[in-house]
Amino acid sequence: MRKLNILSGKAAALPIENLDTDQIMPKQFLHGIDKAGLDKGLLYDLRHDAQGLMRADFVLNRPERAGTEILVAGANFGCGSSREHAVWGLQQFGIQAVIAPSFGEIFYSNAMNNQLLLVMLPEADIAAMMADAKRPETAEIAIDIEHLRVRSASVDAGFTLSARHQRMQLEGLDVIGLSMTYEKQIEAFAARHWQAQPWVKDVAARTMAALRAGES
Known part of the structure; x- marks a missing residue:
């Protein structure tokens, strides 16, 4: 588990609203009894064509987007079913945070309990941050977890976290680790x-x- 005050990294824009957990992690990748290999299924139908070949035009497949750690996404990200595999797949792919106007309620709990940081910002800030993320030269985003601020090339905005979720992020705890502190x-x-x-x-x-x- 990571333990840090500021999470910073390369961002990519994913301007799709109502992206549900079935799209984030399709059902054919849920057959294992552990979490291994879920990165291969992440956003599979968006990353691959009907023949299973990588789509060169999809943002996360582009060479300059290798090592993306932060997604800037559309509203209601992670709606749909409760599959926790969607969170695990994002993390295995290297995603450490998702910034969006809103999230599916169950996905939000699953993500924060597993230390995938979710940040909610107004749509105007998201639009500006997406514009930054679309340009490789301005794609770096920093999330200050201690002071609850997120910054990109053109955005400097505050966000909120519950005291429990903020502590988990700062101390590198998932929900089991938090329970064990008591x-x-x-x-x-x-x-x-x-x-x-x-x-x-x-x-x-x-x-x-x-x-x-x-x-x-």
Whole structure:
């Protein structure tokens, strides 16, 4: 997990509204039991033609766009199904942040819980930032996570994050890592709970033991 105050990198414009998770990560790439190889499926039908060949005119296929880390996208990015693979595929491809006017609600939670940074800006700022991103010489974008500002060649704008999501980004935590920072409090709560209600402690294990004893 990365831990940083400012995320900066090469940006690419993806001016498509309502780009859903089925397009971001098509269903044929969901057959594995782990996260490996999802970068190959990212935006597959946009990156490839009907014969499976790379489309030379698609932005992320252009040689000058190699190493893109930030997408500037259209409204309602990540709408549709709840597949978390869309987030994993973006990250495996090298995308660390997406900037858009709005996001699908479930996608937003999946992304922020996995440390894919999502930034919402007004449409006017997005339009200007897309224009910057379309020119290789002005395609660099910096996102100041500590001070909640994003800057490109022609845009300097503030954005909002919840305190929890900001902390996760700054400290390099996914949702499990964040939960583990409360390990002592969780253990203390569990101890109080079992002390007050000892009859429910390990009830499943004790039930199974009793059933096994009855079978013997």
